[in-house]
Amino acid sequence: MATILRTIAEQVLSRTTFSSLAMERARDAAVDTIGCMIAGSSDESVAALTRAFDGEIAGGGQARLITGGSASPSLAALVNATAAHALDFDDNFHPARAHASAVLVPALLAVLTPGKVTSGRRFLEAYLTGLEAQAAVGFGVNPSHYNRGWHATSTVGSIGAAAGVARLLGGNEERLTAAMSLATSFASGPKGQFGTSAKPLHAGIAARNAVDAARMALAGLSGRPDILERPQGFLDLFGGDDARGWEGLTLTEKHIIESRGVVTKRHPCCASTHRAIDALLDLKQEHGLLAADIARIETKVGISAARNLAYPEPTDEMQARFSMPYCLATAFLKGALSLSDFTRQQIERLEIQQFMPCIEMRSYSAEEERGVERLPHVVTVTTRDGRILSKSRLHAKGSLEAPMSVHEREVKFMDCLRWGNRNVSGTALLQLRTLADSENLSGDDPFWSLIADRQSP
Numbered sequence: 001m002a003t004i005l006r007t008i009a010e011q012v013l014s015r016t017t018f019s020s021l022a023m024e025r026a027r028d029a030a031v032d033t034i035g036c037m038i039a040g041s042s043d044e045s046v047a048a049l050t051r052a053f054d055g056e057i058a059g060g061g062q063a064r065l066i067t068g069g070s071a072s073p074s075l076a077a078l079v080n081a082t083a084a085h086a087l088d089f090d091d092n093f094h095p096a097r098a099h100a101s102a103v104l105v106p107a108l109l110a111v112l113t114p115g116k117v118t119s120g121r122r123f124l125e126a127y128l129t130g131l132e133a134q135a136a137v138g139f140g141v142n143p144s145h146y147n148r149g150w151h152a153t154s155t156v157g158s159i160g161a162a163a164g165v166a167r168l169l170g171g172n173e174e175r176l177t178a179a180m181s182l183a184t185s186f187a188s189g190p191k192g193q194f195g196t197s198a199k200p201l202h203a204g205i206a207a208r209n210a211v212d213a214a215r216m217a218l219a220g221l222s223g224r225p226d227i228l229e230r231p232q233g234f235l236d237l238f239g240g241d242d243a244r245g246w247e248g249l250t251l252t253e254k255h256i257i258e259s260r261g262v263v264t265k266r267h268p269c270c271a272s273t274h275r276a277i278d279a280l281l282d283l284k285q286e287h288g289l290l291a292a293d294i295a296r297i298e299t300k301v302g303i304s305a306a307r308n309l310a311y312p313e314p315t316d317e318m319q320a321r322f323s324m325p326y327c328l329a330t331a332f333l334k335g336a337l338s339l340s341d342f343t344r345q346q347i348e349r350l351e352i353q354q355f356m357p358c359i360e361m362r363s364y365s366a367e368e369e370r371g372v373e374r375l376p377h378v379v380t381v382t383t384r385d386g387r388i389l390s391k392s393r394l395h396a397k398g399s400l401e402a403p404m405s406v407h408e409r410e411v412k413f414m415d416c417l418r419w420g421n422r423n424v425s426g427t428a429l430l431q432l433r434t435l436a437d438s439e440n441l442s443g444d445d446p447f448w449s450l451i452a453d454r455q456s457p
Contacts, residue, residue, distance in 0.1 A: 005228055008176075013167070022258055025258070027435050029125065029257075032409065033101040034105065036102065040087045041067050042086060042420060044197065045197035049204070061092050077211045078208040079204065080106035082108035082204030084101075085153070087342070090102040096137070096138035097152040097156065098157040099157065103206040103207045103210065112256075114442055118168065119440075120394070124435065125167070131262075134163075135256045138152065143304070144240030144241060147304045149192065150240075154189025159183045159184055166214075169220055181224055184234050187238065267337040273324055275377035279379040280297065286390075291333060291355060297380070298382075299377065300362055301361060326352065328360060333420065378390060
């Protein structure tokens with residue numbers, strides 16, 4: 001009987017053709033992630049990494065860095081993926097409960113060294129392989145794994161991304177299986193780190209682990225192919241009390257990016273806030289609400305979301321991204337959220353501090369959540385004149401069910417360029433959007449000069 005990892009490897013490699021829709025969505029996800037890498041390249045978490053490995057980032061490595069210069073593929077994946085996730089603006093992928101693209105895209109870019117040339121199409125096919133592998137691994141353990149407290153970006157994300165990297169490097173079914181098995185031994189990352197710089201580091205660690213596992217596997221190293229399901233394996237140790245295992249896992253005709261998609265973030269903060277933000281902005285627009293009208297705002301969210309949002313009174317920009325009161329107050333008062341809203345100066349604004357205490361958050365009960373994959377997040381506004389207004393959102397803006405427009409994606413990308421001190425023009429976006437057409441994608445590709453070179457002061 002085939003093991004789960006062998007089944008996943010066989011399934012993802014059986015896809016030799018991809019629909020135009022799958023390729024288009026993969027391209028959009030890659031472009032969005034590169035934008036997030038640019039925006040996060042100046043974050044203190046990334047700066048700390050470059051200081052920590054200063055002697056290894058002297059420009060003599062094989063893989064390009066979003067901060068400029070080069071390093072080993074392993075270190076480039078670590079730095080670039082940390083940058084991609086540093087501002088929590090990168091996409092979500094519900095089947096894996098992970099920030100899938102923030103791990104996958106930097107990991108794949110890291111192995112595009114000057115001596116390793118591929119086509120843009122093969123790059124996107126490898127992305128789609130890694131995404132489907134993440135979904136398949138997540139199928140057996142989530143949501144129990146995530147709810148137990150594991151940051152699936154760093155666990156499930158690493159295992160699935162290893163399959164994508166191995167495919168890009170030319171691995172066969174045996175080597176993809178080995179890569180995922182080795183990545184399972186690297187898996188870690190507690191959600192208790194949310195609100196600190198260790199959280200984006202989890203994406204960096206996952207990308208580095210995916211690169212290392214794939215390269216080791218192609219060099220002949222291997223682990224147990226049944227490590228997901230065997231005693232003392234991934235399900236046993238990481239699954240949580242309600243993990244279902246992989247019975248019923250099948251490859252559907254449609255790729256997972258077609259049927260489920262990735263959720264492109266509209267707001268640069270924890271996704272656990274997004275549906276509440278969207279619901280509150282809906283109420284504000286529908287009823288013409290002003291700050292002076294508000295007596296109380298109550299939110300009802302999932303248990304894991306409430307646990308993720310551990311900072312009712314944030315003191316720095318990272319905590320603010322994981323604070324429901326801050327995100328809702330800022331979104332309501334400004335009408336939208338941008339990267340510039342997450343600075344210490346903005347957090348200390350008097351009007352924000354005065355508005356936050358009227359915001360309360362509670363969660364569904366375990367009984368309400370039992371057996372239900374997804375419940376809506378609900379916002380209830382009580383006005384000073386006694387009105388009670390309520391709005392629920394099952395899907396955030398940016399999801400397949402509520403997609404962002406092309407214009408909204410462009411606005412986000414330009415915001416990322418501006419925050420990353422890059423030339424704010426459409427050139428980089430236009431060139432990146434032709435990614436699938438490139439026949440000679442490598443570490444020497446000219447698009448790196450567009451995204452890695454900062455503007456002069």
